[in-house]
Amino acid sequence: MTTSTHHGLWSILWGAVVAERHGTVLALLIAGSLLVGAGILWMLMSVPTRYRKPVVMAVTFLGGLILALEFLAGSEKWHPLTDFLPTYGNVQMVIGSFALLLGIINLFMIHGQAVSKRTKGWANSLAFFVAFFAIMMAGFVKDYATAKAVSGSADSIFTVFFEGFLMPLSSTMFSMIAFYIASAAYRAFRIRSTESALMMITASILMLGLVPAGLYLTAWLPEPLSWLRLENLSAWLLVGPNMAVQRAMAFGIAVGALAVGLRIWLSLERGSFFDRQL
Amino acid sequence: MGTTPYANPAVYIVEGLLVFFILYKIISARRGRELFIRRITGLSSLDEAVGRATEMGKPMLFVPGIGGLTVVGLQAMAILQHVVQRAAKFLTRVIVPNIDPIMFTISEEISKEAYNAEGVPEQFDPEDIRYLSSDQFALAAGVVGIMHREKTATVLYFGEFFAEALILAENGQMVGAIQIAGTPSITQVPFFLAACDYTIIGDEYYAASAYLSREPTLLGSLVGQDYGKLLMMGLIVIGAIAVTLVSVAPWLPGLGWLNANFLRYFLR
Numbered sequence: 001m002t003t004s005t006h007h008g009l010w011s012i013l014w015g016a017v018v019a020e021r022h023g024t025v026l027a028l029l030i031a032g033s034l035l036v037g038a039g040i041l042w043m044l045m046s047v048p049t050r051y052r053k054p055v056v057m058a059v060t061f062l063g064g065l066i067l068a069l070e071f072l073a074g075s076e077k078w079h080p081l082t083d084f085l086p087t088y089g090n091v092q093m094v095i096g097s098f099a100l101l102l103g104i105i106n107l108f109m110i111h112g113q114a115v116s117k118r119t120k121g122w123a124n125s126l127a128f129f130v131a132f133f134a135i136m137m138a139g140f141v142k143d144y145a146t147a148k149a150v151s152g153s154a155d156s157i158f159t160v161f162f163e164g165f166l167m168p169l170s171s172t173m174f175s176m177i178a179f180y181i182a183s184a185a186y187r188a189f190r191i192r193s194t195e196s197a198l199m200m201i202t203a204s205i206l207m208l209g210l211v212p213a214g215l216y217l218t219a220w221l222p223e224p225l226s227w228l229r230l231e232n233l234s235a236w237l238l239v240g241p242n243m244a245v246q247r248a249m250a251f252g253i254a255v256g257a258l259a260v261g262l263r264i265w266l267s268l269e270r271g272s273f274f275d276r277q278l
Numbered sequence: 279m280g281t282t283p284y285a286n287p288a289v290y291i292v293e294g295l296l297v298f299f300i301l302y303k304i305i306s307a308r309r310g311r312e313l314f315i316r317r318i319t320g321l322s323s324l325d326e327a328v329g330r331a332t333e334m335g336k337p338m339l340f341v342p343g344i345g346g347l348t349v350v351g352l353q354a355m356a357i358l359q360h361v362v363q364r365a366a367k368f369l370t371r372v373i374v375p376n377i378d379p380i381m382f383t384i385s386e387e388i389s390k391e392a393y394n395a396e397g398v399p400e401q402f403d404p405e406d407i408r409y410l411s412s413d414q415f416a417l418a419a420g421v422v423g424i425m426h427r428e429k430t431a432t433v434l435y436f437g438e439f440f441a442e443a444l445i446l447a448e449n450g451q452m453v454g455a456i457q458i459a460g461t462p463s464i465t466q467v468p469f470f471l472a473a474c475d476y477t478i479i480g481d482e483y484y485a486a487s488a489y490l491s492r493e494p495t496l497l498g499s500l501v502g503q504d505y506g507k508l509l510m511m512g513l514i515v516i517g518a519i520a521v522t523l524v525s526v527a528p529w530l531p532g533l534g535w536l537n538a539n540f541l542r543y544f545l546r
Contacts, residue, residue, distance in 0.1 A: 074284045096380055103379035103409030110405055121427070166413070173415035177441060180448040187451075188472035246464055249480035253462040255506040256484025257349045258293070259300050259499045264352055268304065268495050269487075 018087060037098075057267040064265035107132075135161045202237060209234020287543045295509055300502030307498025315497060320458055320476035321489045327432040327456050328364045336431035337371035337406075341421055341446060342385060343437020343461065344414055346378040350462055354437035355384050356487040357460070361434060362392035366401060373406045373424060377417045382409040418442035422449045435459040435474070436486070439466045447473030460486060481507075 021029060044052055066088060070081035111125035138158040145154035191197045208214030209230040218229040226232060263269040285293075307313055331338045340361055342354040358374065365372045374389065376382035386407040393402040410420035422445065425433065433450040435443070435457070443459075443466040450457045451473055459470035460478030470477045478486065481503065488496035523530060524537055 072285045072290070076284065079284070099379035099383050100412075101379075103376070103382050106382065106404075106407075106409045110408060113405075169419075170413065170415040173418055173445065174441060177444055180444045183451075184444060184448060184469060184472040249464055249467075251510050252481030252507060253464075253484070255296060255503050255510065256481040257462070258296055258506070259503045260353050260484050261349045262297060262300055263304075263495070263499055264349070268499075269352075269356065 060267060061265060064261075068265075131165075135166075205230060206234050206237060292509070292513070296502075296506040299505040299509070300499050303502035303505065304495050304498035307494040307501070310494075313494075313497045313501050315485075315489060315492075315500060318478065318482055318485065318489055320460065320478040320482070321486055323458060323476050324361065324434075324490070325364065327434065327458055328361070328368065328370060330456050331365070331431035332368040332370045334431040337373050337428050338365055338432040338434065339421070339425060339428070339430040339450075339455070340372050340374045340434045340436070342374065342376065342381060343435070343439050343463075344377045344417060344442065345438030347380045347384075348438070350438045350483075351378070351381055353484055353487065355381070355388055357434075357436045357490070358385060359388050359392055360487070360490040362389045363395055366393045366396040366398055369398065369401055371403065371406055373408065373428065373430070375408050375410045375417065375421050375424060377410065377412060377414070379409055379412075382407065414440065414442055418445045421446055425449050425453050425455070429453055430455050433457045435461065435470065436483070437461065439463050439470075444469040444473065450474070 044055065066081060066084070070079070070085065074080075074082055107128070111128045113119075114122045114125035115129070135158075138154075138161050141154045142158040185203075188196070189200045189203065191200055208217065209232075214230045214234075218231075221229050227236075260269070303313075328338065338361070340358055342351065342358060345351050358372075362372050372389065374385045376385060386404065389407055390399070390402050393399050408420075408424075410417050424430070425446075426449070430450075430453060433446075433455045435446065436459070439446075439461050440463065443461075443463070447457060447459065447470055457474040458476045458478070459474040460483045461467065461470065462480070462483050464480075467477065467479050471479075484503070485500050488500040520533075520537065520540070523533055528534070
């Protein structure tokens with residue numbers, strides 16, 4: 001059999017797996033996948049740890065191998081695994097969705113107990129339930145209206161919740177950073193050691209170099225000494241010492257991430273899935 | 279053309295050498311070779327932080343960042359395991375707020391096992407491991423709320439952080455908690471330095487699990503990392519010399535050929 005025939009057969013099989021489906025077929029596939037997933041999970045949980053470990057190790061290795069091969073063995077001319085990446089991402093999303101359900105159960109348990117026991121601040125927990133169900137219903141109504149091509153109030157209800165409540169609340173939290181920066185800067189710039197004195201001097205040069213008043217302070221320096229003007233010193237500090245330190249940190253972080261990734265991929269990391277060093 | 283870039287010869291050579299150093303040192307460490315690891319103040323003070331929470335009878339807060347299930351997040355989980363185990367020894371609560379549902383399930387499992395390992399499984403309270411929200415600032419608001427309500431004595435930040443870093447660290451200061459931060463997010467390091475008692479920066483973050491556990495595999499990997507950094511430093515020095523020579527002495531024999539091939543095979 002020729003390579004092109006192999007490729008054609010692979011494409012047909014892969015196309016049949018990832019083809020878009022609707023209606024009853026889609027519902028049956030989802031139900032079937034849920035049953036198979038639950039079955040695999042039940043089997044994994046019921047076998048002793050010593051048998052579970054090799055399965056977890058094999059899945060971890062295979063998952064990592066796909067991504068490693070995609071990057072290392074692929075090229076712009078030959079990249080079969082790159083086409084597989086969206087499916088890989090979908091698998092991750094499905095697993096994440098199961099975990100999201102567990103997260104929501106946790107939220108319901110904590111806030112449900114606060115409401116039922118009337119603990120301090122239970123009204124906030126009640127507000128959580130009201131907000132949760134309100135935006136969920138608004139989302140469902142919006143999706144239904146979109147599917148039926150009906151526009152109007154469904155969209156506006158969701159917009160009120162999302163753009164009228166959630167976004168301003170997020171923006172409020174974000175804007176508080178301005179005040180926190182001032183208090184953090186006050187603490188950081190108190191001169192208690194050589195290091196903090198250096199930090200204070202450097203920060204002062206940088207800040208003055210970025211404002212017109214700072215530029216005015218050293219504008220009188222003659223051309224041969226122009227490198228001492230605050231805007232030039234400030235630029236040098238940013239692209240010189242600051243960039244060197246940032247890049248040094250980035251190199252160290254990259255090597256560290258590679259080491260941790262390697263340990264996880266080869267199951268050498270001692271973690272919750274392994275109760276002893278492998 | 280694919281959706282991702284692919285490896286070039288430089289990646290094969292540099293990454294191959296890095297992987298070799300790390301695996302070689304892991305193997306030699308597991309064969310019993312003694313390895314030295316320098317003192318990291320932030321990590322050494324973890325015991326002090328746990329002790330303070332125990333003495334005050336207040337809970338600890340461990341924030342695993344907002345990065346989700348990545349290498350950074352998994353390293354945070356490895357550190358969480360050590361922290362919970364030490365806290366469990368003194369029956370001190372550790373509250374873990376999460377932004378990612380997958381990280382929430384992992385941190386719950388890790389905490390449960392840490393209490394089991396210390397022989398006090400009954401002390402594990404599932405309500406201490408919380409999923410707050412998948413929204414960055416909703417999480418920040420939730421964590422700040424926990425700090426003020428629970429009056430946490432110790433706050434630990436380990437993971438990937440963004441704009442919420444300063445909001446969290448400043449509120450930790452307000453409640454008077456001892457704060458230790460460790461993050462590979464370079465842009466957030468200055469904020470943690472300003473607001474926390476101890477900050478673990480750069481690759482020290484990835485050294486944390488080795489430093490705390492002193493396990494041969496992790497220590498070996500850490501020494502392998504150092505060899506990798508030496509390799510990087512060597513490449514930087516060679517590159518700097520080569521670029522300088524091309525600019526000041528382009529007539530040197532072989533330099534043009536070397537430069538052309540380096541650009542062709544390594545930087546394409």
